[in-house]
Amino acid sequence: MSSAEALAKQLAGQRLREQIFKSSTLAAAVLVLLLLGGVTVSLLHGAWPAFSRFKLAFITQDVWNPVTDRYGALSAIYGTLVTSVLAMIFALPVSFGIAVFLTELAPAWLKRPVGIAIELLAAIPSIIFGIWGLFVLAPLLQEHVEPWVDGHLGALPLVGALFQGAPYGIGMLTAGIVLAIMIIPFISAVMRDVFETVPDVLKESGYGLGATTWEVIWKVAVPYSRAGIIGGTMLGLGRALGETMAVTFVIGNAHAISPSLLAPATTISAAIANEFTEATSPLYKSSLIGLGVLLFVITVTVIGAARLMLLRLGRRAFGSA
Amino acid sequence: MSRRTYRRMVNLLALGLSAAATAVGLLFLGAVLWTLVKEGVTGLSLAVFTQTTPPPGSTSGGLLNAIYGSAIITALGILFGAPIGILAGTYLAEYGRQSAVSSVIRFVNDVLLSAPSIIVGLFVYELVVVPMGKFSAISGAIALAIIAMPVIVRTTEDMLNLVPRGMKDASTAMGAYPWRTITSIAYPAARSGMVTGLLLAVARISGETAPLLFTALNNQFWSTSLKEPIANLPVVIFQFALSPYDNWQRLAWTGALLITFAILILSILARTVVSKLGAGSRSR
Numbered sequence: 001m002s003s004a005e006a007l008a009k010q011l012a013g014q015r016l017r018e019q020i021f022k023s024s025t026l027a028a029a030v031l032v033l034l035l036l037g038g039v040t041v042s043l044l045h046g047a048w049p050a051f052s053r054f055k056l057a058f059i060t061q062d063v064w065n066p067v068t069d070r071y072g073a074l075s076a077i078y079g080t081l082v083t084s085v086l087a088m089i090f091a092l093p094v095s096f097g098i099a100v101f102l103t104e105l106a107p108a109w110l111k112r113p114v115g116i117a118i119e120l121l122a123a124i125p126s127i128i129f130g131i132w133g134l135f136v137l138a139p140l141l142q143e144h145v146e147p148w149v150d151g152h153l154g155a156l157p158l159v160g161a162l163f164q165g166a167p168y169g170i171g172m173l174t175a176g177i178v179l180a181i182m183i184i185p186f187i188s189a190v191m192r193d194v195f196e197t198v199p200d201v202l203k204e205s206g207y208g209l210g211a212t213t214w215e216v217i218w219k220v221a222v223p224y225s226r227a228g229i230i231g232g233t234m235l236g237l238g239r240a241l242g243e244t245m246a247v248t249f250v251i252g253n254a255h256a257i258s259p260s261l262l263a264p265a266t267t268i269s270a271a272i273a274n275e276f277t278e279a280t281s282p283l284y285k286s287s288l289i290g291l292g293v294l295l296f297v298i299t300v301t302v303i304g305a306a307r308l309m310l311l312r313l314g315r316r317a318f319g320s321a
Numbered sequence: 322m323s324r325r326t327y328r329r330m331v332n333l334l335a336l337g338l339s340a341a342a343t344a345v346g347l348l349f350l351g352a353v354l355w356t357l358v359k360e361g362v363t364g365l366s367l368a369v370f371t372q373t374t375p376p377p378g379s380t381s382g383g384l385l386n387a388i389y390g391s392a393i394i395t396a397l398g399i400l401f402g403a404p405i406g407i408l409a410g411t412y413l414a415e416y417g418r419q420s421a422v423s424s425v426i427r428f429v430n431d432v433l434l435s436a437p438s439i440i441v442g443l444f445v446y447e448l449v450v451v452p453m454g455k456f457s458a459i460s461g462a463i464a465l466a467i468i469a470m471p472v473i474v475r476t477t478e479d480m481l482n483l484v485p486r487g488m489k490d491a492s493t494a495m496g497a498y499p500w501r502t503i504t505s506i507a508y509p510a511a512r513s514g515m516v517t518g519l520l521l522a523v524a525r526i527s528g529e530t531a532p533l534l535f536t537a538l539n540n541q542f543w544s545t546s547l548k549e550p551i552a553n554l555p556v557v558i559f560q561f562a563l564s565p566y567d568n569w570q571r572l573a574w575t576g577a578l579l580i581t582f583a584i585l586i587l588s589i590l591a592r593t594v595v596s597k598l599g600a601g602s603r604s605r
Binding site: 017018020021024026027028029032038039093098116119120123129134184212214217218243272300303 | 328336339349413423432470500529589
């Protein structure tokens with residue numbers, strides 16, 4: 001075999017390997033796309049019996065009765081939204097404070113360890129927050145916080161109904177607090193990252209005009225990074241909406257719509273986690289998968305919108321978790 | 322009070338509150354870890370690692386089958402998820418860097434990264450458990466692989482993007498095909514970052530509970546079969562913590578302690594690998 005032939009043969013081999021490698025990377029990338037499509041199709045397929053049976057009543061009714069085999073998701077939707085909104089109310093100011101502390105206030109030697117510690121909070125599994133919430137936080141709230149809330153805030157006009165009721169310890173308030181703890185690391189990480197993109201020259205202009213640190217943050221850094229802050233917040237909201245195990249422990253699992261934040265309730269994800277393996281009738285199972293479809297639609301919308309906002313800020317610099 | 326004093330007071334108050342917010346965050350981390358140590362250490366003994374999960378009320382028993390099961394399905398999850406994730410990340414960073422398809426895939430991957438894990442559980446239930454007719458270890462591993470994949474796609478792409486263009490160009494100039502440049506130049510240069518991605522993926526899936534509830538389920542007995550339900554730490558913790566039995570609750574706390582510290586150590590390890598690399602601090 002001449003050396004020219006050998007060379008041609010080697011080149012052909014190289015080209016073949018190139019083809020194989022390139023197409024396998026493409027196939028893997030396309031698989032990511034197919035995954036989202038596959039999830040959508042398979043969930044819709046599983047939920048079809050429930051959807052076709054109850055139609056719109058599935059989301060407008062709050063009856064959830066395995067005995068009569070009638071299912072409406074309204075109470076679970078309500079619990080999901082209320083706990084998530086509560087979590088945002090608690091988590092937003094704290095996350096903002098942490099981001100401000102880490103970017104503007106902390107001395108250099110403290111920045112990294114504190115930043116890592118906050119990030120570790122995000123690494124703790126959901127189920128750990130669940131048992132901690134049930135065995136530590138819930139009794140604490142039951143004995144010390146909820147009686148006070150009931151006694152003082154419950155007497156207020158108009159909003160009083162939100163705070164009345166027996167202190168069970170478990171319920172929407174407890175779930176909201178546990179969720180807040182879990183999403184604080186995500187929101188503060190994004191906020192910190194966007195604050196760090198504020199050009200120094202802008203901040204220095206503020207200081208040059210005699211502004212205080214707080215004024216520079218509030219009037220220069222925050223307006224500059226508004227889109228990032230909103231994006232990070234929505235990312236946190238997406239997490240809170242879909243969080244499962246922690247909520248399952250502390251929500252009380254009652255398919256009921258109660259005006260009081262102290263009352264037990266359920267969320268979409270908690271209902272699925274609790275009831276799926278016990279669901280005996282096909283319609284029951286299908287209804288639980290239907291809950292999954294609702295959760296999927298809600299979270300993908302929120303997370304998608306958040307990602308789009310962050311995307312516009314320059315490619316994927318933020319909140320990788 | 323003069324305007325100036327007022328502004329300084331507001332400044333002090335706001336900064337004080339932000340320091341307090343950080344303290345609150347750290348306090349929660351401390352409180353959770355403290356509870357785990359306090360409740361978990363008492364149950365820690367050799368039996369935890371040598372005996373299987375006990376019946377209610379028994380005085381002996383451990384978590385051996387759960388630890389083994391968790392290790393198996395986590396390892397399989399990474400084994401399934403890593404090759405696909407690395408290849409997809411390679412496509413995004415190298416072959417399809419600018420293409421429109423890539424931006425769609427990137428976006429979808431970012432959405433999958435934050436999507437609720439219980440949805441993945443339902444998906445794998447429909448996809449694997451229903452056709453197989455029963456819960457199984459393998460379906461749990463597939464669910465974990467689907468959760469690990471987006472993490473690995475993301476870190477692989479980020480790390481490959483950090484490899485200097487010039488290095489790849491030099492290889493191309495020597496006549497190497499892209500696959501040769503990627504496997505012989507880009508992968509070695511990005512190795513520690515990619516290892517970090519894998520470690521983070523392990524940390525992420527080893528505590529996942531929700532997707533295992535309808536896939537791997539749980540098994541009270543010692544089982545190594547991939548076609549049968551398998552015991553695993555998260556689901557054991559879930560069932561034991563909510564049980565009324567003292568010995569089960571104690572084991573739940575011990576399991577929680579083990580799993581949390583394993584994950585924290587993994588996360589810290591992942592960060593030290595990155596900081597040694599110097600770059601890539603953005604990809605937590």
